Amino acid sequence: MAPGSMSKSRQLFRETFRQQRSNTFVSCWHSGASDNDAMWRLYGAEKDGSVCVRSTVAKLAPRLPAWVMLGRVNYVSYDEPWLEEANAYIPFFRKRTCFEHEREVRLLFNKTLDDIPNGPGQTATGFAVAFDPEQTISTIYISPTAPAWFEQVVQSSVRRLGMKIEVAPAPMARKPVF
Numbered sequence: 001m002a003p004g005s006m007s008k009s010r011q012l013f014r015e016t017f018r019q020q021r022s023n024t025f026v027s028c029w030h031s032g033a034s035d036n037d038a039m040w041r042l043y044g045a046e047k048d049g050s051v052c053v054r055s056t057v058a059k060l061a062p063r064l065p066a067w068v069m070l071g072r073v074n075y076v077s078y079d080e081p082w083l084e085e086a087n088a089y090i091p092f093f094r095k096r097t098c099f100e101h102e103r104e105v106r107l108l109f110n111k112t113l114d115d116i117p118n119g120p121g122q123t124a125t126g127f128a129v130a131f132d133p134e135q136t137i138s139t140i141y142i143s144p145t146a147p148a149w150f151e152q153v154v155q156s157s158v159r160r161l162g163m164k165i166e167v168a169p170a171p172m173a174r175k176p177v178f
Contacts, residue, residue: 017091020110024092025126027107029055031072035170038101040143049146051154052170054139057105063131064107073104139166144173 030039035052044050061070069089075097092108111127140158142151155167 016088020088020112023112024108024110026092028102029105029107031057031103031105035141035172036101037172040145040170040172042102044143044145049150050143052141052143053137054141055136056138059136059138060107063136065129068107068109068129070105070107073099073102073106075100134163134165137165139168141168141170142173144170 030052032039040050040052044052057070064070071089071093073093073095075095077097088110089108093106095102095104109127140154142154151167151169158165158167
């Protein structure tokens, strides 16, 4: 390999990635067996309440449109060189090792690279993807810091929509046995 060619390749890769960021839509999911304090603090509103939607890859994957990609995030050290097959999606499934606690799974698509038949409905903040919540969601957990009324609002909303999905306090909100 000629001297300097790697840096030119890396610069081209970075520029391509920067351009694709504005065309790529990502939905991030935590893949832990249970909730945890760090995830609620990072991603849940502590004052008014928030929810955690529980599903599994087995429930989610077969219900996704073909143009939505699902994959685990690979946590890497950016101090070490890495070289993989040329794939426009690799950077969207990478994070620094300091984020390993997130144990992230991502759903993503790129509106310029993916073959999206007739395109999904674009909204102000992304794209609407149709799915059946009852076939995908097993439980809606209520934040451990949510006020008491919040769980009632979520339960009544689920009932009003005619869904049969369990609504429950977050597992970490349970009192310890000892």
